[in-house]
Amino acid sequence: MANDDLKLGDKVPNKSENDAVSAATSKIKRGTPEFNALKKNENPDIIFKDEEETGADRMMTAILKEKTDALAKAIKQEWPTLKLRVVEAWDEQNEHAANSTHYEARAVDLTTSDQDKLKLGRLGRLAVNAGFGWVFFEDELHIHASVKK
Numbered sequence: 001m002a003n004d005d006l007k008l009g010d011k012v013p014n015k016s017e018n019d020a021v022s023a024a025t026s027k028i029k030r031g032t033p034e035f036n037a038l039k040k041n042e043n044p045d046i047i048f049k050d051e052e053e054t055g056a057d058r059m060m061t062a063i064l065k066e067k068t069d070a071l072a073k074a075i076k077q078e079w080p081t082l083k084l085r086v087v088e089a090w091d092e093q094n095e096h097a098a099n100s101t102h103y104e105a106r107a108v109d110l111t112t113s114d115q116d117k118l119k120l121g122r123l124g125r126l127a128v129n130a131g132f133g134w135v136f137f138e139d140e141l142h143i144h145a146s147v148k149k
Contacts (some may be wrong), residue, residue, distance in 0.1 A: 087110065120142070135148045
């Protein structure tokens, strides 16, 4: 573990997500201009969980896609045999709390492809370095990262 790896509960910057990147003010729905503005992330260095089987986890704002792609590249440099794993991105099934950035396709929940919990702290630091607006070592299962509108 490097000195700057995140620890469980750490937030970077150390403030609420609403203060760092702003809360969601609406929920993006398929077929709307907001949905049509999203980018589909087809980066081969990222594994998308896609438990909904709708491709929703690949849908992101342009800024979120840029930061997620940068993180995937950093993962490949840090752990050449692993990939970034996106557990959740855009939420169209109302699975998150009110005003979640997932509803606006501005947030990702992340692990490494091997799902090694011991790598989460380092993954969090790499997410910060990749330029996400807010990174939260939320629990022992994943890192949450989000961006501004």
